[in-house]
Amino acid sequence: MTKSTYREAIRAALHEALANNPRTILLGEDVGRYGGAFACSRGLLEEFGPERIRDTPLSESAFVGAGIGAALNGLRPIVEVMTVNFSLLALDQIVNNAATLRHMSGGQVSVPLVIRMATGAGRRLAAQHSHSWEVWYAHVPGLRVLAPATITDARYMLGAALRELDPVVIFEHAMLYPSEGELDKLPEDFNIDRAAVRRPGRDISLITYGGSLPKALAAAAELASAGIEAEVIDLRSLRPLDMPTVLASVARTHRAVIVDEGWRTCSLAAEISAGIMEGAFYDLDAPVARICSAEVPIPYAGHLEDAALPQPARIVAAVQEVLAHHE
Amino acid sequence: MKAPTRNRPVSLADRQTALDRLEAMLLIRRFEEKCAELYSGGKIWGFLHLYIGEEAVAVGAMPAIRPEDAIVSTYREHGHALARGVPAGAIMAEMFGKANGCSRGRGGSMHLFDVSRRFYGGNAIVGGGLPLAVGLALADKLQQRPVVTVCLFGDGAVAEGEFHESLNLAALWQLPVLFLCENNLYAMGTALDRHQSQAKLHLKADGYGMEATAVDGMDVAAVEEEMGRAMDYVRTGKPLLLVAQTYRFRAHSMYDAELYRSKEEVEAWKKRDPILLWQARLRKLDWLRDEDLQALEARVAIQVQEAVEFAAAGAWEPVEQLLRDVTTPVQL
Numbered sequence: 001m002t003k004s005t006y007r008e009a010i011r012a013a014l015h016e017a018l019a020n021n022p023r024t025i026l027l028g029e030d031v032g033r034y035g036g037a038f039a040c041s042r043g044l045l046e047e048f049g050p051e052r053i054r055d056t057p058l059s060e061s062a063f064v065g066a067g068i069g070a071a072l073n074g075l076r077p078i079v080e081v082m083t084v085n086f087s088l089l090a091l092d093q094i095v096n097n098a099a100t101l102r103h104m105s106g107g108q109v110s111v112p113l114v115i116r117m118a119t120g121a122g123r124r125l126a127a128q129h130s131h132s133w134e135v136w137y138a139h140v141p142g143l144r145v146l147a148p149a150t151i152t153d154a155r156y157m158l159g160a161a162l163r164e165l166d167p168v169v170i171f172e173h174a175m176l177y178p179s180e181g182e183l184d185k186l187p188e189d190f191n192i193d194r195a196a197v198r199r200p201g202r203d204i205s206l207i208t209y210g211g212s213l214p215k216a217l218a219a220a221a222e223l224a225s226a227g228i229e230a231e232v233i234d235l236r237s238l239r240p241l242d243m244p245t246v247l248a249s250v251a252r253t254h255r256a257v258i259v260d261e262g263w264r265t266c267s268l269a270a271e272i273s274a275g276i277m278e279g280a281f282y283d284l285d286a287p288v289a290r291i292c293s294a295e296v297p298i299p300y301a302g303h304l305e306d307a308a309l310p311q312p313a314r315i316v317a318a319v320q321e322v323l324a325h326h327e
Numbered sequence: 328m329k330a331p332t333r334n335r336p337v338s339l340a341d342r343q344t345a346l347d348r349l350e351a352m353l354l355i356r357r358f359e360e361k362c363a364e365l366y367s368g369g370k371i372w373g374f375l376h377l378y379i380g381e382e383a384v385a386v387g388a389m390p391a392i393r394p395e396d397a398i399v400s401t402y403r404e405h406g407h408a409l410a411r412g413v414p415a416g417a418i419m420a421e422m423f424g425k426a427n428g429c430s431r432g433r434g435g436s437m438h439l440f441d442v443s444r445r446f447y448g449g450n451a452i453v454g455g456g457l458p459l460a461v462g463l464a465l466a467d468k469l470q471q472r473p474v475v476t477v478c479l480f481g482d483g484a485v486a487e488g489e490f491h492e493s494l495n496l497a498a499l500w501q502l503p504v505l506f507l508c509e510n511n512l513y514a515m516g517t518a519l520d521r522h523q524s525q526a527k528l529h530l531k532a533d534g535y536g537m538e539a540t541a542v543d544g545m546d547v548a549a550v551e552e553e554m555g556r557a558m559d560y561v562r563t564g565k566p567l568l569l570v571a572q573t574y575r576f577r578a579h580s581m582y583d584a585e586l587y588r589s590k591e592e593v594e595a596w597k598k599r600d601p602i603l604l605w606q607a608r609l610r611k612l613d614w615l616r617d618e619d620l621q622a623l624e625a626r627v628a629i630q631v632q633e634a635v636e637f638a639a640a641g642a643w644e645p646v647e648q649l650l651r652d653v654t655t656p657v658q659l
Contacts, residue, residue: 052469066459069459107655
């Protein structure tokens with residue numbers, strides 16, 4: 001095992017993808033000379049050249065659409081949309097073309113396209129730069145949606161996504177880029193279909209993804225010091241959802257708290273909660289709880305932003321409340 | 328744009344070619360008239376955007392588009408598909424919603440696909456096809472394929488951001504895309520001079536350092552001539568905007584009250600019906616007599632009838648197959 005940051009893991013994954021397949025190109029805003037807004041593509045322009053590492057104008061709809069067209073026509077493009085906040089400018093291309101072309105054509109085409117984007121809040125960037133819209137994409141048939149939360153997933157999910165025949169949207173939480181950890185070798189059973197148990201526990205299931213995973217693990221550590229063993233599930237894939245892994249955990253623990261940085265209303269947390277109700281109703285000893293972002297545009301002031309987002313202390317409090325339900 | 332001019336339009340090179348163009352336009356016209364009838368009869372549903380009046384653009388454009396070139400089209404694409412050679416039966420079956428339709432009944436009138444003919448579909452989000460065309464051309468260029476992508480769209484699309492983004496990108500990256508704008512003067516019901524501050528649409532290209540040209544879209548020979556020059560230019564590896572001035576004779580979709588234009592205006596344009604104009608020209612050359620026209624009409628009527636029979640005989644996709652083609656099956 002070696003140490004790596006999340007950012008370095010993404011860069012290594014991009015490098016590997018470009019080195020492995022001459023038909024893979026990277027396009028997006030500032031992916032070339034600038035090295036990527038989050039420095040994930042630094043050095044790639046020099047190594048792979050401007051034909052394959054293509055800086056684009058600030059034309060999200062055109063360059064995402066161009067990625068789709070290129071994917072239809074023999075390339076394996078990786079499109080970097082700098083952040084989810086700007087992805088709405090390309091939303092039409094993603095949901096109306098990438099997700100539909102196969103179906104509308106009666107199966108004549110596939111769109112093997114990977115779209116990467118940073119997501120999430122926590123950097124004092126105020127309302128327009130702090131969105132978590134994973135659920136918007138997870139809503140759409142025809143898309144696969146991934147959320148690497150660990151160094152190892154940051155390193156290997158891209159390669160797996162590029163082996164898919166259909167469009168994949170990868171959300172990289174902006175707060176994770178500088179995080180450092182152990183980088184495993186590619187696990188033999190690595191896949192992008194299954195959720196992962198990041199910490200086993202018998203008392204309650206904490207179900208989360210992306211940038212909320214470190215918060216859930218911090219909460220679990222604190223709970224452990226109070227004698228409460230929380231099981232932490234990292235969803236990894238947001239569409240399709242690996243409900244069997246979630247339900248198996250709830251069947252063991254009988255209690256669940258979902259941690260989701262999206263707003264609560266119509267959230268992924270709501271979807272998972274409904275799935276637990278449908279699939280594990282009789283296993284539950286308490287109502288499912290959800291820790292989500294407050295229903296407010298994310299504020300600039302640090303204390304307000306912190307209060308708006310899921311935090312370990314809120315997760316701990318929610319767990320204690322759910323556990324108290326039956327005592 | 329500098330390219331050699333030919334002495335005589337290709338469509339007038341010889342009598343047979345001239346009659347072929349007439350037959351191709353007649354096929355679109357009669358096919359769509361049948362569609363309208365079948366719509367009223369409940370066989371075709373949803374939106375049905377007829378191309379009637381605009382046939383000279385598709386028919387004039389198509390000869391310069393090689394089989395290996397790609398085409399991206401709009402929701403008013405029956406004429407484009409027919410002119411490209413997509414079988415009329417497969418198109419009609421698609422409109423019936425049958426499994427033997429060219430998109431297995433999943434797309435309908437607005438989403439005709441035939442990838443075997445590099446016909447990458449009708450796109451029903453105005454402007455949505457332009458970025459796709461840029462990407463198709465990028466992939467061809469990077470894979471050193473000497474082909475062109477032709478992107479059809481209407482004047483309404485010129486108001487979309489994707490028009491401007493795509494022209495800029497195609498020019499910036501020097502991609503072989505022919506942007507072919509069918510200017511029928513209305514974005515649905517909004518007249519060109521009510522939606523464009525600069526109604527001379529070909530001038531837009533100048534802002535992107537792109538060559539542009541305009542042509543009378545009611546004159547099939549003029550379209551073919553201009554299209555030939557335009558495609559020669561694009562084959563050198565540069566994009567171009569070609570604006571064809573045309574007019575739709577029917578409603579935007581099957582029915583609208585047409586409050587946005589006068590009957591007099593429509594009638595005036597019908598005097599420039601591309602099929603009648605072409606017939607008159609051929610009669611003047613003594614290339615078309617009544618019996619020739621009757622023979623062509625009879626041939627076209629058979630094609631249309633066979634298309635309807637093909638569609639009627641087609642099977643419905645079993646509902647058990649509802650979820651197919653959402654994702655690509657893994658091939659083991």
